[in-house]
Amino acid sequence: MDFYEKTIENKEIFRGHFLNLKKDTVRLPNGKTSSREVVTHPGAVCVAALTKNKEIILVKQYRYAISNLILELPAGKLEKGELPLIAAKRELTEETGIIGEDFKSLGYIYTSPGYSSEIIYLYTCTAGTKGELCLDNDEFLEPVYIKLDLALKMVLDDEIHDAKTQICLLKIAKLISEGRLDV
Amino acid sequence: MDFYEKTIENKEIFRGHFLNLKKDTVRLPNGKTSSREVVTHPGAVCVAALTKNKEIILVKQYRYAISNLILELPAGKLEKGELPLIAAKRELTEETGIIGEDFKSLGYIYTSPGYSSEIIYLYTCTAGTKGELCLDNDEFLEPVYIKLDLALKMVLDDEIHDAKTQICLLKIAKLISEGRLDV
Numbered sequence: 001m002d003f004y005e006k007t008i009e010n011k012e013i014f015r016g017h018f019l020n021l022k023k024d025t026v027r028l029p030n031g032k033t034s035s036r037e038v039v040t041h042p043g044a045v046c047v048a049a050l051t052k053n054k055e056i057i058l059v060k061q062y063r064y065a066i067s068n069l070i071l072e073l074p075a076g077k078l079e080k081g082e083l084p085l086i087a088a089k090r091e092l093t094e095e096t097g098i099i100g101e102d103f104k105s106l107g108y109i110y111t112s113p114g115y116s117s118e119i120i121y122l123y124t125c126t127a128g129t130k131g132e133l134c135l136d137n138d139e140f141l142e143p144v145y146i147k148l149d150l151a152l153k154m155v156l157d158d159e160i161h162d163a164k165t166q167i168c169l170l171k172i173a174k175l176i177s178e179g180r181l182d183v
Numbered sequence: 184m185d186f187y188e189k190t191i192e193n194k195e196i197f198r199g200h201f202l203n204l205k206k207d208t209v210r211l212p213n214g215k216t217s218s219r220e221v222v223t224h225p226g227a228v229c230v231a232a233l234t235k236n237k238e239i240i241l242v243k244q245y246r247y248a249i250s251n252l253i254l255e256l257p258a259g260k261l262e263k264g265e266l267p268l269i270a271a272k273r274e275l276t277e278e279t280g281i282i283g284e285d286f287k288s289l290g291y292i293y294t295s296p297g298y299s300s301e302i303i304y305l306y307t308c309t310a311g312t313k314g315e316l317c318l319d320n321d322e323f324l325e326p327v328y329i330k331l332d333l334a335l336k337m338v339l340d341d342e343i344h345d346a347k348t349q350i351c352l353l354k355i356a357k358l359i360s361e362g363r364l365d366v
Contacts, residue, residue: 003324004245018298023199062186063293064221065295065299066296068293069187075297108344109346112248112294112299113345114201114246115201115222115224115248117249118295120346140213167350170354170357171339174357
């Protein structure tokens, strides 16, 4: 089967501070046309930093889009031209004040491939020395240290709901159990 | 610390076939105002159906938003007023032709809480008898049966990138290893 959808027309709907929206017309594999509404996103990073006490550093943050205060791993958007690993180091320090060491990739994910170009590069690292906390003007969050085992239990018991956070914690647990990651 | 952001103004930017976009003005915890660009989404479901041969049923699908053909678990949006479990049963059969049995919840996730209200309810089930495949007009996808162990390896080796799919597979593996899920 052929699956490819060819762009016929490209229409910008909204160019925002945070996200852009376009509505394209595409040629489907069966020759018909359809429209595709797409959020274009610069990409992001997410970091699971582990302390010497086997704690994971999460942040508590109010998320307006879901009207909820939730626990997430430190994360943020890529700046223009920024490499994911550099962004991961920057975001961890900005949001938690911790300088990460020994970064390892946990791969990348598409969060919502049905309507968003967003890709998140995932990392784990060890928590090193204290650096300088540096939040954006409109960012209010609080670091929370939780034992890795408890954080993982919170994922399985449906108490942590952020997708990127669930993935990093589940992958770390699996890699540790297979001897592919030391803590 | 107070984290809550209060809506001051609500502005609809776009009402689409698939998604809606609003740009709200909010009062921040420090008393200042800021804007929040938010995709409003009806919610979705995702289903990991396991066959008697310990295969998982994935679908191969072109995703225009990421310009890529990817492997995902069957998933889809909630229809108006539809319960997640009902939607999960419907989507599995529509996309794979398989009638699921013995559905169990794997919790729910927020895919992109920074800018989208999307919530996905996750399920696992056993693959039962053949039902009627029924794709949407603009939907082109192909079911792919993969051994659970191999699918999990593909997640860890960064060959499956869809967030909801990674989470379901990782959770299933973890629950099986803890004796909390039979296959």
